[in-house]
Amino acid sequence: MLGGLFVAAVVLGVVLWSRFGADPNLVSSPLIGRPVPAVTLPYLEGPGELALADQDGEILVVNFWASWCVPCRSEHAHLVAAAETYRDLGVRFVGVVYQDSPEAAAGFLDELGSGYDHLVDERSRAAIEFGVFGIPETFFVGRDGTVVGNVRGEVDTGLLARALDTILAGGDVGSIESGPVQGTPD
Amino acid sequence: MPRDGLIRRALAVAAAAAVVIVVWGVAFDRAPSATDRVDSLASRLRCPVCSSESIADSTSQIARELRGVIAEQVAGGATDDDVVDFFVARYGEWVLLDPPARGRNLLLFALPVLALGGGLAAMIGLRARSRRRDPAPATTERVRLEAASAQARQDIVEAELQHEAGELDAATRDRLVAVYAAEESAAAAALEELPEPARRSRGRALAGAAAFALGGAIVVAGVVVALEPRPEGGFATGGIVTGAAEGTAPDLAAVSNEELEEVVAANPDVPGMRLALARRYLDEREFDKALGHLLVVLEQDPSAEALAYVGWLTYLGGEPDLGVTYLERSLAADADRPEALWFLALARLETGADPATAVPLLERLLDNPDLGTEERAMVAETLEQARARAS
Numbered sequence: 001m002l003g004g005l006f007v008a009a010v011v012l013g014v015v016l017w018s019r020f021g022a023d024p025n026l027v028s029s030p031l032i033g034r035p036v037p038a039v040t041l042p043y044l045e046g047p048g049e050l051a052l053a054d055q056d057g058e059i060l061v062v063n064f065w066a067s068w069c070v071p072c073r074s075e076h077a078h079l080v081a082a083a084e085t086y087r088d089l090g091v092r093f094v095g096v097v098y099q100d101s102p103e104a105a106a107g108f109l110d111e112l113g114s115g116y117d118h119l120v121d122e123r124s125r126a127a128i129e130f131g132v133f134g135i136p137e138t139f140f141v142g143r144d145g146t147v148v149g150n151v152r153g154e155v156d157t158g159l160l161a162r163a164l165d166t167i168l169a170g171g172d173v174g175s176i177e178s179g180p181v182q183g184t185p186d
Numbered sequence: 187m188p189r190d191g192l193i194r195r196a197l198a199v200a201a202a203a204a205v206v207i208v209v210w211g212v213a214f215d216r217a218p219s220a221t222d223r224v225d226s227l228a229s230r231l232r233c234p235v236c237s238s239e240s241i242a243d244s245t246s247q248i249a250r251e252l253r254g255v256i257a258e259q260v261a262g263g264a265t266d267d268d269v270v271d272f273f274v275a276r277y278g279e280w281v282l283l284d285p286p287a288r289g290r291n292l293l294l295f296a297l298p299v300l301a302l303g304g305g306l307a308a309m310i311g312l313r314a315r316s317r318r319r320d321p322a323p324a325t326t327e328r329v330r331l332e333a334a335s336a337q338a339r340q341d342i343v344e345a346e347l348q349h350e351a352g353e354l355d356a357a358t359r360d361r362l363v364a365v366y367a368a369e370e371s372a373a374a375a376a377l378e379e380l381p382e383p384a385r386r387s388r389g390r391a392l393a394g395a396a397a398f399a400l401g402g403a404i405v406v407a408g409v410v411v412a413l414e415p416r417p418e419g420g421f422a423t424g425g426i427v428t429g430a431a432e433g434t435a436p437d438l439a440a441v442s443n444e445e446l447e448e449v450v451a452a453n454p455d456v457p458g459m460r461l462a463l464a465r466r467y468l469d470e471r472e473f474d475k476a477l478g479h480l481l482v483v484l485e486q487d488p489s490a491e492a493l494a495y496v497g498w499l500t501y502l503g504g505e506p507d508l509g510v511t512y513l514e515r516s517l518a519a520d521a522d523r524p525e526a527l528w529f530l531a532l533a534r535l536e537t538g539a540d541p542a543t544a545v546p547l548l549e550r551l552l553d554n555p556d557l558g559t560e561e562r563a564m565v566a567e568t569l570e571q572a573r574a575r576a577s
Contacts, residue, residue: 123251124247128251
């Protein structure tokens, strides 16, 4: 009655079970529900620096990007548009340059438009604090300074609007996989 | 006594040397240096952007910076656990190259042990069984009928093989096969009539343990084989081509799938034979082939067992609603069908249905005395999780 099949079922069952548990390769960011990492980074263009944890009541969108990252190039216009749309609703977008020279990053912005502030993460300490696997990766921080969501992969206007509307309504976005990310320039 | 004196002096020198060696070792056995610890930690942590390499192995810029973070923390007095926790808090457990031995990961570590344990249990069971003399009459009858049914199936295979080898003409083959098929049907029918044994006989417990061990071994072997390069022209399973040597009776286990496939094709109306072939494919994870045969079996003899397998495969094949319907039909035919209880419970837990609906199924499964120890533990753990999710 019970035979090897039961074993096969057990193995398959465990595989299935892991689908609604945590898939080790698609882990949701451990940062969600925790305070935004207390990193302070200099502006790419212009003097001064920004402490990410010192937002007073603004929703923060933190986008990690680089000039060598292909999907970053195609998502950039969507980020700029959403930053413009949501500015008056108390949402601030910042870009964090990941593993890239300030010159190359500035060239990217000259070509595509900067739209909002960008920061330099010279020794990748911010990327490490955020647990960035590859770029593009975008984090959402609620008004109280808690990380409420992240998107690994490219964002577009629709995805950003849904996420920001959810957060403005007081909800959590969670972890979203939207597409491939790039880890290194090659 | 100069000789004794010499020996005593030699012993004293040896003892002194031993003391010196021990003291030397203690004095110079320093704790691993900071660099050693950084190296060791870097080799335990996965490089986030390169995924298959450790931080130590990767030459990427980010890996160098991660190594810098480790070095800073070690210099700042962090313990190894502190450093590992730091990375897990940011990247998740994914960052650990050695999965921690807890939660679901335990299965990774437990499976080979379970397989060994199962095999051991089977051996012990076999020895104990060989000493037993007189099993209960109903069990004896069941064993006799099962053997008769298996023998008939094997006889059919032999007849087919002998015909192919030119030892039997077609007419004789047909006549023999008809006789054997009738024997098989009669044995199967008589088995259906027998009351289910109240308690699992040792033979069946043994078969369960052996099957479990085999399953574990298959999984382990699968992993090993998957890591080995495939030989040219070889199968992914390491395929051994078996052929029945002339004049020797072929053992059913030594008959290849292709041969069994031909026999089933030649004798399409023996559901037991087809079900045996389907089980074989299921064990080999050849789900498509198994499903094909199971669907034929369903038409011939919609048994609870066949319904359960078809339900599960349909479910896995992307038709969850249809799969669940089959599983429910299986339970309608036999409310205690263990595979159906298990699959349906998993399906209910997985599809986002109310987890509470899985609880009675798993409870019923736990009531089954035929469940092996490992199977029981697995079911109990699933039940616990279902209850936790239901509350």
